[in-house]
Amino acid sequence: MYNLLIVDDEKEIREGLSMIPWDNMGVNLIGCAKHGLEALQFITEHPTDIVLTDVRMPFMDGIELTSVLQRQHPFIRIVILSGHSDFGYAQKALEYGASDYLLKPTQFEPLFQSFERLIRKLDAEKQEEYRKSVLLRKELLLSKLLREEFLSVLFKNKMTADEIELGCSESEILLVGTEYTVALLRLDRISLNGDFLPDREMKLITFSLDNILADIWDANGSAYHLINKENAEIYLLSMKASAMDEFIQLKQQLTRFMGLLKSTLSLSIGRTVHRSMDIWSSAGSAKQLLDQASEEDCIRHYSSSLVDKELTAAAKETSPADQSKDKKKDHIVVQLAKQFIEENFHRSITLKEVAGTVHVTPGHLSALFRESGETYLQYLTEKRMAQAVKLLADVRYKIYEVAELVGYSDQAYFSEIFKKHTGQTPMEFRGAAK
Incomplete structure (x- = not known):
């Protein structure tokens, strides 16, 4: 269905044209306007495909309207209504880009034939645009697929200069x-x-x-x-x-x-x-x-x-005595790290920051935590969740405040972690505790 706007300063003509069974032609009448200016205002607010307009109207006539539409809305098709004495105006409108013209008083058969030709033309254009869009979409999808396949190999495998050149050519990289x-x-x-x-x-x-x-x-x-x-x-x-x-x-x-x-x-x-x-x-x-x-x-x-x-x-080899000392040292490092976490879990902290306070690399501290039976993130999360349980028991704190007080800036993420650890959302937990 194509949207139609009727433009004529005579009420009787507007009403008469509105009575035509436009649906039978594949057209949807969406409105009427009294002159060109009113038509332009209507078009800015409603998608319009066809304008059926009179030539002589106050404020802005059909010729000016046709000229403006061709500049601002070139895809809108225009059909001119004119009397015998206005035929010269109709010809001028055709020069400005109008698709057809009809003589007043308008007869149904010429009107039907004119719109039948116009609809066929619009259907053909629409089909061509659709075909082009489908081809373009297929081309883009193929290009994206080739790009992803090439990048996947480029990041994971050693390639020769010739292989890279060929891959770049095919994937447009x-x-x-x-x-x-x-x-x-x-x-x-x-x-x-x-x-x-x-x-x-x-x-x-x-x-x-x-x-x-x-x-x-x-x-x-x-x-x-x-x-x-x-x-x-x-x-x-x-x-x-x-x-x-x-x-x-x-x-x-x-x-x-x-x-x-x-x-x-x-x-x-x-x-x-x-x-x-x-x-x-x-x-x-x-x-x-x-x-x-x-x-x-x-x-x-x-x-x-x-x-x-x-x-x-x-890779360095160590003696049993050295290994014992290292284990004791490692135990102290983990304890110091846990102490720092207990004192700072209420804010955003990272493994890098914690490792810096105990003077080891993040990778080494992460390994020490795993050797102790839990990961760094597990320990941090357990501390935060334990405190969250306490805070949720106090109804003075809103849930987003509890999230912030245990180091989470995102309430949704906090709720997700809390449910994973307790089996309940913070809201459900608070309700069950009442």
């Missing part, structure tokens, strides 16, 4: 410059808590992140991203010298979407390489760094000296 850096972003609720998200929620998150990153990351012309649809893990490629700052800035931008993600983000930045064939190596170092540190809301950057130091320490 441009790898330019002399510096390539890959970073990895993870949602902590999935990677640390092991949350299993329903398919619908995972699809929503990955779809949203894909569109957000296409807009704020890929759009700068020297960056690409790839999202793992299974766990929302994100690989980011930058070809700029200021890659580290850009990665951190992006992570900060994504905090605007915490309400959707219901999670903090962990970021690791791989080493910078100078050949496209070594991009897989940068991605590998980013993954290695993030796997080493189970850190809430963390940012880790590749440092060869840090990695070498940790690898050397792990």
Whole structure:
């Protein structure tokens, strides 16, 4: 159905035209106007496909209306109504772009034939536009699929220069410059808590992140991203010298979407390489760094000296006496870390901050917690939940205040964690406690 607006200054003509069975022609009459100015105002508020207009009207006649519509709304089709004495005006309207003209008094048969021709033309144009849009959508989907497939191989496998050149050509990716850096972003609720998200929620998150990153990351012309649809893990490629700052800035931008993600983000930045064939190596170092540190809301950057130091320490042989001393030292480190957590869990703290207070690396502290029988995040969450239970018993505190008092800025995320630990939402828990 195409929307029709009738424009005529004579009430009798408007009413007469309104009585025509427009539905039989595939047309929906949506309104009438007394002159061109009223018609323009109507069109700005209602989608209109066809205008049937008189020539002679006050304020703005049919010729002026046709001229304005052709400039401002070129897709609207115009049919002119004119008397024999106005035929010259009708011809002028046709020059301005009107589709047809009809003589007054209007007879049904000529009117029907005119609109039948117009509808066929609109249907043909609509079909052509639809065909083009389908082809364009298929082309875009194919291009996106090829891009994702190529990036997946580029980030995980060593490729030759010829393979990369062919892949870039097929996926329309441009790898330019002399510096390539890959970073990895993870949602902590999935990677640390092991949350299993329903398919619908995972699809929503990955779809949203894909569109957000296409807009704020890929759009700068020297960056690409790839999202793992299974766990929302994100690989980011930058070809700029200021890659580290850009990665951190992006992570900060994504905090605007915490309400959707219901999670903090962990970021690791791989080493910078100078050949496209070594991009897989940068991605590998980013993954290695993030796997080493189970850190809430963390940012880790590749440092060869840090990695070498940790690898050397792990490989160093020690005597049984030294091992006993190390275990005692490790026990003290964990106790000091737990003491710091107990004193600061009411605010946002990270493994990096805690590790800094006990003078070890985040990766080492994370390993010490696991050796003690629980992870850093498990211990922190248990402390927060225990305090939350106490605070919820006091009705003076609103739930969002309880969330903030135990270190969560997002009430929804707090509620989700609380239910996971107690089997009840904060509201249900408070109700049961009454």
